[in-house]
Amino acid sequence: MGSVLEATAGGLVVSCQAPEGHPLRSPDAIARLAECAALGGAVAVRVNSPEDVRAARSAVDLPVIGLHKVRAADRYLITPAWDLAAALADAGADVIAAEATGRGDLPIAELAARVHDELGLPLMADVATFEQGTAAWSAGADLVATTLSGYTMDSPQSTEPDLDLVARLALAGVRTVAEGRLATDSHVRAAFAAGAHAVVVGTAITDPLALTRRLYAATPASAR
Numbered sequence: 001m002g003s004v005l006e007a008t009a010g011g012l013v014v015s016c017q018a019p020e021g022h023p024l025r026s027p028d029a030i031a032r033l034a035e036c037a038a039l040g041g042a043v044a045v046r047v048n049s050p051e052d053v054r055a056a057r058s059a060v061d062l063p064v065i066g067l068h069k070v071r072a073a074d075r076y077l078i079t080p081a082w083d084l085a086a087a088l089a090d091a092g093a094d095v096i097a098a099e100a101t102g103r104g105d106l107p108i109a110e111l112a113a114r115v116h117d118e119l120g121l122p123l124m125a126d127v128a129t130f131e132q133g134t135a136a137w138s139a140g141a142d143l144v145a146t147t148l149s150g151y152t153m154d155s156p157q158s159t160e161p162d163l164d165l166v167a168r169l170a171l172a173g174v175r176t177v178a179e180g181r182l183a184t185d186s187h188v189r190a191a192f193a194a195g196a197h198a199v200v201v202g203t204a205i206t207d208p209l210a211l212t213r214r215l216y217a218a219t220p221a222s223a224r
């Protein structure tokens with residue numbers, strides 16, 4: 001368990017995900033993205049669903065952080081049920097990522113204990129607020145990620161990463177991962193300056209559709 005935490009310290013984790021309907025939505029495409037991440041220097045990849053965990057696991061020799069997104073009325077929930085966590089472990093995940101916002105089927109302390117005792121893996125708790133982060137850390141989470149800040153009613157809405165949350169959690173002694181809307185090298189440097197243990201970058205690296213749309217929107221042709 002300690003080795004994954006050591007391996008990720010000071011590093012870039014690349015989130016290799018593609019939603020239903022996206023041209024990259026296939027385990028093979030996710031595996032190719034994971035290969036790019038590995039060649040580029042990533043210390044781990046973050047992957048959605050057991051089938052993508054299997055694909056990434058066989059493609060790269062890096063720790064695989066597994067999650068399983070489930071569609072709810074307002075947003076995707078991250079691994080909100082125990083069975084989903086267990087299936088990720090079966091698929092070869094090295095870390096289980098799950099939300100610690102109170103919307104999972106287990107209280108966070110029970111989830112952390114079961115991930116440790118039954119799966120033998122570390123838990124990455126995805127949170128939206130400082131209170132959720134410190135609670136998850138006290139409850140035994142190994143990593144606390146700012147993943148959900150900006151996606152819940154109780155967190156600030158912004159197009160920028162929530163580096164203030166990263167700084168507050170790190171200052172409180174929480175092993176904090178900066179995740180969500182990091183898109184530039186300045187964001188990455190600022191996250192580490194704020195005390196991050198690691199950073200996760202997804203869209204800005206692995207979603208050419210989103211990147212194309214953003215740059216297209218800056219063209220005269222987009223106004224036609």
Ligand SMILES: CC(=O)N[C@H](C=O)[C@@H](O)[C@H](O)[C@H](O)COP(=O)(O)O
Pocket residue numbers: 015017067076078147148151179180181182200201202203204
């Ligand atoms: C909110 C939510 O469901 N976030 C998901 C968590 O796994 C992913 O959709 C994000 O891509 C990931 O967090 C990385 O963030 P960004 O793509 O902004 O670099």
